[in-house]
Amino acid sequence: MPELPEVENIAQSLRDEIIGLKIKDVCVRRPNIIRGAYMRQWRKAADKLINRAITAVTRRGKRLIIFTDSDLAILVQFGMTGKFLLGTNSVPLDKHTHFYINFMFDRQLRLVDPRRFGRVWFMEHPGQSNLDQTMLNAGMSKLGLEPFGVTARQFRQLLDSKRVIKTILLDQTRIAGLGNIYVDESLFRAGLHPGGIAADIEPAQAEKLRRAVVSVLKSAIIHGGTTFSDFRNAYGEMGRFRRRLKVYQRQGSPCPRCKTPIERMVIAGRGSHFCPECQPKK
DNA sequence: ATTTCATCCTGGAGGC
DNA sequence: TGCCTCCAGGATGAAA
Numbered sequence: 001m002p003e004l005p006e007v008e009n010i011a012q013s014l015r016d017e018i019i020g021l022k023i024k025d026v027c028v029r030r031p032n033i034i035r036g037a038y039m040r041q042w043r044k045a046a047d048k049l050i051n052r053a054i055t056a057v058t059r060r061g062k063r064l065i066i067f068t069d070s071d072l073a074i075l076v077q078f079g080m081t082g083k084f085l086l087g088t089n090s091v092p093l094d095k096h097t098h099f100y101i102n103f104m105f106d107r108q109l110r111l112v113d114p115r116r117f118g119r120v121w122f123m124e125h126p127g128q129s130n131l132d133q134t135m136l137n138a139g140m141s142k143l144g145l146e147p148f149g150v151t152a153r154q155f156r157q158l159l160d161s162k163r164v165i166k167t168i169l170l171d172q173t174r175i176a177g178l179g180n181i182y183v184d185e186s187l188f189r190a191g192l193h194p195g196g197i198a199a200d201i202e203p204a205q206a207e208k209l210r211r212a213v214v215s216v217l218k219s220a221i222i223h224g225g226t227t228f229s230d231f232r233n234a235y236g237e238m239g240r241f242r243r244r245l246k247v248y249q250r251q252g253s254p255c256p257r258c259k260t261p262i263e264r265m266v267i268a269g270r271g272s273h274f275c276p277e278c279q280p281k282k
Numbered sequence: 283a284t285t286t287c288a289t290c291c292t293g294g295a296g297g298c
Numbered sequence: 299t300g301c302c303t304c305c306a307g308g309a310t311g312a313a314a
Contacts, residue, residue: 001307062308080307096292115291117308163285172309180307229293266284269287271306 002078004147004177005058005220006231006239010084013234014066017086020102022053023068028120030098031115043120048072049101059095061143061176065199071088073125074101079117081230085110114230143176147213150175155210159198166194167268169213178213181226181248184273186212188247193267193279194272219244247273 002010018253028034032060038045048070048141054065064084066074076084089108093100099111099120123207146152158174159165168174169183179185187194189212192205227233228249232238246256251264257277264273 003308079291079307079309112289114293115307117291119309165283170308271311 001080001179001181001229002082002193002225002231003062003179003182004059005182005217005241006225006233007062007064007078007177007210009225009233011059011237013055014084015235018054018066018103018107018109021105021107022051022055023049024102024104026099026101028099029093029250030062030116033098033111033116033120037120037122038122042122045072049074049122050223058256061116061172062179063143067125067162071124072206073123075121076111077119079113079115079119081115082111082113082118083230083232084234085112085236086234087233094131109234141216143172145176147175147177147217150210150214152207152210155231156203158204159201161198163200164194164197164268165192165196165201166270166272168198170268170270175213177217180272181245181272182213182216182220184248185216185245186265188274188279189216190266191278193281194274195281229261247275249273 009108026049028042031042032041033102040108045242049068052068052070054066055069058065058067062077064076087108087110088106089102090106093110094112096112096114097110098113098116101109111120120212139157156248158168158225161168164184166187169178169186184194190205192201192209192211220226220241223239223241224233224237224242226241227238228242238240250262253272254260255262255278258275258277260277263276264271264274
C-alpha cells in the first residue's frame with residue numbers, strides 16, 4: 001500500500017531513470033483506471049504525449065506526478081497494490097498491467113496493480129513542475145498539508161477536533177501522505193492510543209506526535225519504504241522498513257518498549273495496532 | 283458543511 | 299486436496 005515513503009522512493013528511482021527520455025507510446029489497457037478530463041478519451045492524451053520528453057517527477061501526498069514538455073502531466077495514485085515497474089518492452093505483459101509508457105531505447109514503465117484501486121490522471125499543467133497550479137486545475141479531491149512542512153501551530157489546529165485521532169491522520173484532505181502503517185507507527189512513538197479524541201491531546205503530546213510523524217516518514221523513506229506483499233520500487237525491489245515496524249501487524253508480539261503483547265482492533269474502520277501499556281486509552 | 287458509510291477489487295487465509 | 303467464504307485496504311461519492 002504505497003504511502004508517502006513508498007511513493008517518494010518510486011519518485012526518486014524514476015528521476016534517475018526516465019527524466020529526459022522521450023515517450024514513444026502510451027497505452028491504457030484498462031480504461032476505467034483513468035480519471036479526470038481524459039477519462040473517456042485517454043487516446044487523445046496519449047497522442048499529445050507521444051514524442052515528448054519527461055522533464056520532472058515529483059510527489060504530493062501519496063500522489064506521483066510525472067511532468068513532460070507537453071502541456072500534459074501524468075498523475076498516479078497507487079491505491080492498495082499499484083506499483084510502477086521499469087523494464088523493457090520485450091517482456092510479455094501480465095494481466096495486472098493496466099497502463100504502460102514506452103520510451104526510446106525500448107525502455108518501458110508499467111503500472112501493475114492486481115487490486116485495481118490505483119488511478120491515473122492526465123492533467124493540463126501550465127508550467128514545468130508547477131505543482132500548485134496542477135493540483136488546482138485537477139478534477140480531484142484537494143490534498144491537505146504536506147507532513148514535512150507542518151508547523152507546531154498548524155498541527156495543533158489539525159487536532160482541534162472531536163474526531164478520533166487516527167481518523168484525522170488518515171484524512172488526506174487534512175494532512176496528506178499517511179496511511180494505516182505510518183499512522184499506527186507514529187501513534188506508538190508518541191505514546192498515543194489510536195482511538196483517542198484528537199482535542200483531548202495535550203499540546204506537549206501533540207508536538208511529540210508531530211515529530212513522530214516526521215521522523216517515522218523520514219526513516220521509512222531512507223529504508224526504501226515498507227513491503228508487506230505488493231510494494232516494490234521501480235526496480236522491483238522490496239522496501240526494508242518492515243523489520244523496523246514496532247506495532248503494525250505485530251499483534252501478539254511483545255511491545256519493543258515494555259514487552260506487553262501488541263493488540264489489534266478496528267478503529268476508524270482500519271485494523272489498528274498498539275501497545276495497551278505504552279498507549280493508554282485516555 | 284461536515285462526517286459517516288458502502289463500494290470498488292483480488293489474492294491470500296482460514297474453515298470444512 | 300480443493301472448494302467456499304471472508305476480509306484487508308485507500309479514496310470516492312452518496313447519504314445522513
